[in-house]
Amino acid sequence: MSLAAKTPSFRKRFGVALLLGIPGIVALAGYIYFTTPAAAVPPGLSLPLLALSAGVNSVLFLGIACLLGAFAASSVGLESIIIGSTGGGAGIRRRLRNDAGLAVGIGIVGGVLIVVLDAAMMPFVSQDLPQSVIGATRPTVLDVVAYVPVRLLYGGITEELLLRFGLMSILVFVGWRLTGRRADGPQAAVVWAAILIAAFLFGLGHLPALAQSVALTPALIVRTVLLNAVAGVLFGWLYWRRTLEAAMVAHASFHVPLIVLSLVQVALL
DSSP: OHHHSSOOOOHHHHHHHHHHHHHHHHHHHHHHHHHHHGGGGGOOOHHHHHHHHHHHHHHHHHHHHHHHHHHTTGGOOOTTTTTTTSOOHHHHHHHHHHHHHHHHHHHHHHHHHHHHHHHHHHHHHHTTSSTTSSSSSOHHHHHHHHHHIIIIIIIIIIIIIIIIIIIIIHHHHHHHHHHHOOSOOOHHHHHHHHHHHHHHHHHHHHHHHTTSSOOOOOOHHHHHHHHHHHHHHHHHHHHHSSSHHHHHHHHHHHHHHHHHHHHHHHHHH
């Protein structure tokens, strides 16, 4: 069977990827709608319109990422079990199980590592950040539980489509075309450059949310970018060496220690 026969069409790859990311956007819009205080709604906007605008903007970014990933990923050997599948559900489930253990392990270890690094860096930012923003300033159990779908669905799936399937794939593709022969696959240096750039931008992408709650300082910027970039490197490596789904599972699992820490913070307040 030819490679073309084994690979779904561009339209199908794009459509499947887009559908995978929608639940995370629904979770994010729902969280904004149900948890945003009326006083925090910008002038001229209603709460439903605020949630809707967040959802629409996210869909636009997701659509662009899915177009880029559908175009570039398979060309450079970056694989998605679900997006690239032409077989039945049993085969997909079997392949997902093959990567699940490693992905969960890396995700949880990565989450614990970030908690440790966050604690180590707190003395340098404690004057700017009264409490680790892994949890809210005054969280409740309901706050923590309400945010879980956003962590698992938006973080675990939608962000991986944005940062890995979309951004990292196109970076590898461009680097490959600039530095390598078309007959060869991308060199490891090209992939690592794409992993690091995507991870750095992943860290930068967390700054706007932080800026809504505290004033950004150089120490806070370095801390936020570094902690998230470390996680991004782990997810990028899994996408390269395994599959996009492995990166998604690791990203979702990464949040488990952070959820536990948030619940501990609630208990101690």
